[in-house]
Amino acid sequence: GAVVSQHPSWVICKSGTSVKIECRSLDFQATTMFWYRQFPKQSLMLMATSNEGSKATYEQGVEKDKFLINHASLTLSTLTVTSAHPEDSSFYICSAKTSGRADEQFFGPGTRLTVL
Amino acid sequence: DAKTTQPTSMDCAEGRAANLPCNHSTISGNEYVYWYRQIHSQGPQYIIHGLKNNETNEMASLIITEDRKSSTLILPHATLRDTAVYYCIVWGKGAQKLVFGQGTRLTINP
Numbered sequence: 001g002a003v004v005s006q007h008p009s010w011v012i013c014k015s016g017t018s019v020k021i022e023c024r025s026l027d028f029q030a031t032t033m034f035w036y037r038q039f040p041k042q043s044l045m046l047m048a049t050s051n052e053g054s055k056a057t058y059e060q061g062v063e064k065d066k067f068l069i070n071h072a073s074l075t076l077s078t079l080t081v082t083s084a085h086p087e088d089s090s091f092y093i094c095s096a097k098t099s100g101r102a103d104e105q106f107f108g109p110g111t112r113l114t115v116l
Numbered sequence: 117d118a119k120t121t122q123p124t125s126m127d128c129a130e131g132r133a134a135n136l137p138c139n140h141s142t143i144s145g146n147e148y149v150y151w152y153r154q155i156h157s158q159g160p161q162y163i164i165h166g167l168k169n170n171e172t173n174e175m176a177s178l179i180i181t182e183d184r185k186s187s188t189l190i191l192p193h194a195t196l197r198d199t200a201v202y203y204c205i206v207w208g209k210g211a212q213k214l215v216f217g218q219g220t221r222l223t224i225n226p
Contacts, residue, residue: 107159
């Protein structure tokens with residue numbers, strides 16, 4: 001159990017366009033979801049934490065107006081990269097945890113974004 | 117959350133036990149030691165976690181020293197599919213964020 005999916009698995013877009021990435025918890029209700037970004041040969045960097053029904057909390061240095069996060073339901077969170085530029089090209093990974101299993105965090109397979 | 121220190125990289129022969137060390141000398145009493153791994157271009161995969169007792173599951177064993185300042189993840193019979201970056205993370209119950217360090221890049225050689 002505890003499966004997290006992401007869609008799309010990869011996306012290529014032109015500079016200046018916006019891209020939406022979906023994160024879904026398939027068999028549990030995710031009270032909290034997290035978004036990470038990973039550049040090549042680097043570790044995962046936490047971007048933001050979102051609780052269902054409330055505004056996301058962004059880590060220092062992450063632009064909230066550029067990376068829009070919506071956690072409208074207990075099974076879905078979305079990350080929209082607005083006006084994407086080549087430097088936003090990265091591997092984006094979401095994770096989720098539920099209040100019932102607060103000591104476990106489940107990760108999605110990641111979405112590779114390439115901005116041309 | 118307490119900081120962890122891991123070797124940057126390690127090699128291990130296929131079929132042998134892989135022992136991955138982690139130092140967490142500033143760990144506090146209510147913090148757990150978690151291990152995740154990330155195979156290339158995939159999301160992190162949970163391996164095991166423990167508080168102070170040694171733990172074993174179908175993937176690995178976790179040995180935590182009595183003073184809890186360090187731990188070792190053991191993959192008993194490493195296979196080529198175990199090649200990945202292994203992250204040791206200290207995480208307190210109730211803490212929101214799971215923060216990743218640089219991890220150990222483990223390469224299993226045939």
